[in-house]
Structure formats: C-alpha cells, structure tokens
Amino acid sequence: MSKVLEARNIQKHFHFPVDFHVLKDISFSIEHGEFVSIMGKSGCGKSTLLYILSTMDTDYEGELFLDEKLITDNSANELARLRNEKIGFVFQFHYLLPEFTVLDNVMLPARKLGKKSFDEIREDALDKLRLLDIYDQAHKKATMISGGQKQRVAIARALINDPVIIMGDEPTGNLDSKNSDTVFNIFRDLSKEKNFSLLVVTHDQDFADKTDRIIEMGDGRIISA
Amino acid sequence: MTNYRVIFDITRTHLLSRIKQSGVAALGVTFGIGMFITMIGFMTGLNGLLDGLILNRTPHIHIYNEIEPSEAQPVDLLTDFSQSFNVVSSIKPKQSQVRIHNALPLISQLKKDERVKGVTPQVNANVFYLAGSIQINGMITGINVLDELDLFNFGDYIVEGKPKDLIKNNKGILLGSGIATKMSVTIGDRIQVKSANGSIIPLKIVGIFQSGLAEVDKVQSYVNLKTAQQLQGGGNDYISDINVKLWDMELAPKMSKEISSQHKLTAIDIKTANAQFDTGSSVRNLITYVVSITLLTVAGFGIYNILNMLIYEKMNDIAILKATGFSGNDVKLIFMSQAILIGLVGGTLGLLLGLTGSFIIDQIPFNTAGLPTIKTYPITYDYKYYLIGISFALVSTFLAGYLPAKKAEKIDPVDIIRGQ
Ligand SMILES: Nc1ncnc2c1ncn2[C@@H]1O[C@H](COP(=O)(O)OP(=O)(O)O)[C@@H](O)[C@H]1O
Ligand SMILES: [Mg+2]
Numbered sequence: 123m124s125k126v127l128e129a130r131n132i133q134k135h136f137h138f139p140v141d142f143h144v145l146k147d148i149s150f151s152i153e154h155g156e157f158v159s160i161m162g163k164s165g166c167g168k169s170t171l172l173y174i175l176s177t178m179d180t181d182y183e184g185e186l187f188l189d190e191k192l193i194t195d196n197s198a199n200e201l202a203r204l205r206n207e208k209i210g211f212v213f214q215f216h217y218l219l220p221e222f223t224v225l226d227n228v229m230l231p232a233r234k235l236g237k238k239s240f241d242e243i244r245e246d247a248l249d250k251l252r253l254l255d256i257y258d259q260a261h262k263k264a265t266m267i268s269g270g271q272k273q274r275v276a277i278a279r280a281l282i283n284d285p286v287i288i289m290g291d292e293p294t295g296n297l298d299s300k301n302s303d304t305v306f307n308i309f310r311d312l313s314k315e316k317n318f319s320l321l322v323v324t325h326d327q328d329f330a331d332k333t334d335r336i337i338e339m340g341d342g343r344i345i346s347a
Numbered sequence: 348m349t350n351y352r353v354i355f356d357i358t359r360t361h362l363l364s365r366i367k368q369s370g371v372a373a374l375g376v377t378f379g380i381g382m383f384i385t386m387i388g389f390m391t392g393l394n395g396l397l398d399g400l401i402l403n404r405t406p407h408i409h410i411y412n413e414i415e416p417s418e419a420q421p422v423d424l425l426t427d428f429s430q431s432f433n434v435v436s437s438i439k440p441k442q443s444q445v446r447i448h449n450a451l452p453l454i455s456q457l458k459k460d461e462r463v464k465g466v467t468p469q470v471n472a473n474v475f476y477l478a479g480s481i482q483i484n485g486m487i488t489g490i491n492v493l494d495e496l497d498l499f500n501f502g503d504y505i506v507e508g509k510p511k512d513l514i515k516n517n518k519g520i521l522l523g524s525g526i527a528t529k530m531s532v533t534i535g536d537r538i539q540v541k542s543a544n545g546s547i548i549p550l551k552i553v554g555i556f557q558s559g560l561a562e563v564d565k566v567q568s569y570v571n572l573k574t575a576q577q578l579q580g581g582g583n584d585y586i587s588d589i590n591v592k593l594w595d596m597e598l599a600p601k602m603s604k605e606i607s608s609q610h611k612l613t614a615i616d617i618k619t620a621n622a623q624f625d626t627g628s629s630v631r632n633l634i635t636y637v638v639s640i641t642l643l644t645v646a647g648f649g650i651y652n653i654l655n656m657l658i659y660e661k662m663n664d665i666a667i668l669k670a671t672g673f674s675g676n677d678v679k680l681i682f683m684s685q686a687i688l689i690g691l692v693g694g695t696l697g698l699l700l701g702l703t704g705s706f707i708i709d710q711i712p713f714n715t716a717g718l719p720t721i722k723t724y725p726i727t728y729d730y731k732y733y734l735i736g737i738s739f740a741l742v743s744t745f746l747a748g749y750l751p752a753k754k755a756e757k758i759d760p761v762d763i764i765r766g767q
Binding site for chain 1: 350352353356357360361364663664666667668669670671672673674675676677759760761764765
C-alpha cells in the first residue's frame with residue numbers, strides 16, 4: 123500500500139500578536155484508499171494543520187509528502203498545480219463562485235488543469251453531479267440551491283480531477299443532521315466503491331466512529347492516531 | 348501553463364454579472380478618449396488652418412532686390428580722405444532696376460539644391476486699374492500659376508473662377524475682391540491696366556481673388572508671368588521676386604543667409620518673418636495634450652476604483668480559485684484582463700464618440716474672411732490620433748488595473764477561509 127499523504131515533524135508558529143506554537147511535531151501518514159477523520163477540541167489546530175496539508179499554507183517547519191514525493195520546498199506555482207490536480211478540498215462553508223452555474227463551478231478546476239477537452243470535462247462534471255444526485259440542478263446559478271445541495275456541488279468539484287486525496291474541514295459542520303448523513307454516505311461510498319483517500323476534520327463523534335481511523339488532536343499535538 | 352480560455356470565461360462572467368459597474372468604468376474611458384480625439388482633431392484642424400493662413404502661403408525664402416542707398420559713397424573710395432570724417436548729406440539710392448539680375452541662372456541653381464522643394468518666380472508691377480474715368484492705384488503680380496497652386500495653395504484664395512483659366516488666357520487677370528467691388532466688375536468683364544511706364548493693357552477678369560486681408564485685396568491682382576513682364580516692358584528674364592519652398596522649413600534661416608551673401612540680394616526667411624507663429628502652435632498643442640491626459644487620468648482612477656471594489660467583493664472567489672489550484676498569476680490575469688477589456692471596449696467606443704464629435708464640429712458653419720474657401724470649422728481626421736487614443740486607453744486601464752490585480756495575486760486564501 124502506498125502512502126498518499128505523509129507529514130513528518132511538522133511545526134507551526136503564529137507570530138502575531140504573540141509567538142504561539144500552534145502545531146507541535148505532527149507526524150502521520152494516510153494510506154491509499156483510507157478514510158481518516160481528525161477530531162479534537164476547538165482551537166487545537168485542526169484547521170491550521172489541514173491548510174498546511176492542502177499546500178495552501180507554506181509557512182511551517184518539517185516535511186510534507188504527497189503521493190510519496192516531498193513537496194515542502196516546491197514553488198507557489200508548483201503547489202497550485204498540485205492542489206489543482208491531486209487534492210480535492212471541501213470547506214465548512216460551501217464556497218462556490220456565485221455568478222457561475224453549478225455545472226461551471228464543477229468544471230472550473232478541470233478546465234484549469236486543461237488535460238481534457240471542454241466537452242469531455244462537461245461530461246465528467248455531469249457524471250459527478252449525477253453521482254452526487256444533483257444532476258437536475260446543473261444549470262442553476264450556484265446561489266439558487268440549498269445549503270446541502272451546495273455542499274454536494276463542492277464535493278463534486280473536489281472530485282472533478284480525480285485527486286489522490288480529498289480533504290474536508292468540518293464539511294458537515296454547517297448542515298442539518300439529514301444533510302450531514304447524506305454527505306457522510308457520499309464520503310463512505312467514495313472511499314469504499316471508488317477507492318478515494320479521504321481526510322476529514324469533524325466534530326461529530328458518530329461521523330468519526332464510522333471512518334477507518336480517527337486521529338485525535340489536542341493542544342497542537344497528535345494524541346492518538 | 349495557463350488555460351487562457353477558462354481565465355477569459357471567468358473575466359467575462361465577472362464583467363457581465365456587474366454590467367452596470369463595468370459599463371460606468373468603460374464610459375469613463377469612452378468619454379476621456381472621445382474628448383481627446385475631438386479636441387485634438389479640432390485643435391490640429393485649427394492649427395492647420397492657421398498654418399494655411401500664414402505658413403502655407405508664405406514662401407520659406409523670399410528673394411528680391413531691395414532699393415537702398417549704397418553703404419559705400421564715392422568719397423569713401425578716395426584714399427586721400429580715408430583718415431578724415433566725411434559727411435555726405437541727402438543720400439539717395441542709385442537709380443537701379445527692381446528686377447533681379449541674372450534671375451534665371453539663380454532659379455535653376457536653386458532648383459538643383461536638394462533642400463529645395465520648389466522655386467517660383469514672380470514679377471511685381473505697380474499699376475493703375477482703369478474703369479471709365481477712375482484710376483485705382485494697385486499692384487499686379489505675374490505668377491507661374493501651376494507652381495503657385497502646387498507650392499503655396501494658391502487655389503484656396505480664388506473665390507470665383509478657376510486659377511487654371513489664367514494659364515490658358517494671357518490676357519486674363521485674377522482681380523482682388525476689393526478692387527472688383529470698388530470698380531463693380533465681375534468675372535467675364537474687361538478692365539484696363541496702366542503700367543508705371545504709361546502703357547495700357549486690356550485684360551479680361553477670369554477670377555476673383557480674396558486673401559482675407561482687406562488691405563491686400565484692395566490693391567492686389569494676379570496675371571501670368573508673361574503678361575506682367577510685358578507690363579513692365581521686360582523680356583522673359585525680367586523677374587522681380589523669387590519665392591522658395593523648402594522640404595524642411597527649419598533650414599530657411601541658414602539658406603537665406605547663404606543666398607543673400609552669395610548674390611547680393613535680399614533674402615527673407617519665414618522664421619524671421621513670422622517668429623511669433625511657432626509659439627502659438629505649440630502652446631495650443633500643449634493645452635490639448637494636458638486636457639486630454641487629465642481626462643484620461645480621471646477615467647483611469649475610475650477604473651482603479653471599480654476594480655479595487657470588485658476585488659474586495661470577490662475575496663471569496665479569489666480564495667476558492669486559489670484553493671482549487673488557480674495560481675496567483677492566473678488570478679492577476681483575471682483582473683488585468685477585466686481592466687484591459689474595459690479599456691478596449693471603452694476606448695473603441697471613445698474613438699467612435701471622438702469621430703462623431705469631430706463630424707459634428709465639422710458641420711458647424713464657420714465663415715471667415717481670412718479663408719474664403721472654408722465654410723465649416725476645421726477638423727483633422729488623422730489616424731495617428733486614433734492610434735494614440737486607443738493606446739492611451741489601453742495603457743491607462745492597464746496601469747489602473749495593475750495595482751488591484753497585483754493585490755488579488757497576493758491574497759492568501761487561508762486568511763479568507765479562516766476569516767469565515
Ligand atoms: N492567523 C492566526 N494568528 C494567530 N493565531 C491564530 C491564527 N489562526 C488561528 N490561530 C489560533 O490557532 C489556534 C488553532 O486554530 P485552528 O487551527 O483554527 O483550530 P481548530 O482546531 O478549531 O480548527 C487557535 O487557538 C487560534 O486562535
Ligand atoms: Mg477549525
């Protein structure tokens with residue numbers, strides 16, 4: 123089994139307003155096809171860690187491997203490219219581009235990647251929307267659908283380039299229990315049936331219990347993995 | 348690698364989804380460029396008109412024989428008196444001819460000079476116009492019509508008849524408009540002209556000439572060179588004035604000095620004759636440019652403002668784009684292309700507005716005695732100004748878009764996402 127993501131001795135400090143050692147010696151890895159959740163008290167550094175793992179935050183010490191390649195010292199452009207191709211990110215708030223249709227939102231990362239033709243990308247995007255059961259919303263403006271639907275669109279967008287790992291920062295944190303069950307089941311299926319690797323931060327103990335593995339964080343450290 | 352189509356699609360969606368703001372920004376540019384085109388067209392038109400009024404009809408170098416008393420009096424030549432203080436009173440100029448000695452060789456020499464665009468001889472003669480019992484004092488200039496048309500826009504001052512009629516008709520005259528009114532004659536009528544030596548020649552009026560300067564039009568008329576030579580009782584080498592037009596007007600002062608020293612003739616250059624003229628032209632141009640640049644700068648600030656606002660509104664979008672793998676450069680491109688598109692659309696409309704403005708001014712009646720052939724306000728439609736206009740629109744929107752786009756490039760998505 124290959125490691126899709128590995129963190130070695132990651133340290134992070136915030137310098138303002140006072141020096142604050144937020145992540146302390148974080149080391150762990152995720153195997154291909156694993157569905158891992160991260161839990162921990164509010165403020166213990168989960169989001170901060172996820173921003174580093176997703177390559178958006180580069181201000182840290184330690185080493186980060188994606189797909190078994192060291193990416194810690196990659197340039198901003200190389201990281202953007204990796205993010206585009208290999209990482210799917212789902213936020214707590216369903217960040218969609220409000221002026222675009224649902225379909226356009228899902229297509230954008232693939233169009234940026236530029237590996238397929240417009241028509242192929244469109245087909246892919248419609249497939250993903252079908253997979254997430256929101257095919258019928260494809261041509262609506264992103265602002266015209268409900269919160270649960272938006273989160274499913276965001277997941278479809280995260281899937282569009284077939285990334286090696288999907289990360290979520292409390293993706294169900296803002297949804298009612300019915301919608302959050304739907305989203306969980308989607309993640310479950312992606313892991314079981316499509317063999318995607320997932321790393322999801324959650325507050326929801328029931329959610330976490332159903333994943334393959336729980337990483338427990340406290341005060342900037344991994345307590346148990 | 349950047350996929351420009353997706354960048355452009357985002358740009359277009361951004362612009363179209365706030366069409367009002369984009370429209371206002373573009374209109375700022377349109378107004379600036381439109382004003383620039385109209386103003387510069389009008390100003391250069393006006394400059395051209397004034398150039399026409401003075402520069403085009405003035406020879407760059409005017410060569411003639413001035414009647415003046417000799418500098419050296421006979422007594423100065425006597426060595427006996429070289430040490431003494433000689434007083435000669437009542438000096439009169441020597442009785443000499445007004446004609447230029449050896450004019451034809453001089454003309455052909457000038458024509459060979461590569462600085463010279465053209466040379467044309469003239470014969471000036473003082474005359475009386477005779478109409479019935481009245482005699483009007485005047486001046487007739489014999490010209491080479493084709494040269495004058497070619498070099499000095501002579502045709503602009505013929506209000507009736509055609510200057511070419513003069514070529515065919517050796518007994519024709521282009522009569523000054525003031526004289527025509529005084530003598531109440533018109534085209535087709537005949538008048539008689541009496542020269543200084545008493546000979547009388549009948550001439551037929553083939554056209555009316557109006558320079559715009561009333562003093563001139565009351566005395567001046569034109570005939571063929573040959574007719575004027577007859578009037579003066581001279582042969583075909585009788586020439587009183589030579590007018591020279593150069594390729595480059597700036598060379599006139601130097602060349603006129605050469606001519607006057609080599610040939611003992613008086614040669615006046617246009618710079619000396621119209622020193623104040625140049626300054627007026629360049630000041631008018633300067634004002635045009637200052638006003639236009641001010642307008643465009645204001646338009647530029649409008650674009651800067653709108654893009655800045657847009658970027659604040661679009662913080663979330665920028666964060667999403669970056670989180671999903673668009674690079675800082677892509678984001679910069681998105682906002683730069685919005686600015687440039689606003690510049691391009693606004694600028695193009697500005698050119699059309701400018702053209703329309705020019706066209707309207709071009710229709711406004713403008714009658715001046717100075718330029719009888721001009722009936723409406725002068726406008727220049729020079730493609731160069733349209734190129735300058737669109738370039739300026741693009742450059743100013745580029746600059747106005749650059750700072751906001753640079754800011755968008757630098758936005759850290761983590762800051763935005765965490766801020767929620
Ligand atoms: N930009 C920042 N500057 C300083 N401290 C920060 C910054 N962002 C977060 N923190 C602090 O870092 C700690 C971890 O934050 P975060 O990773 O968001 O926690 P959580 O586990 O709730 O996601 C918190 O105590 C938070 O106050
Ligand atoms: Mg958090």
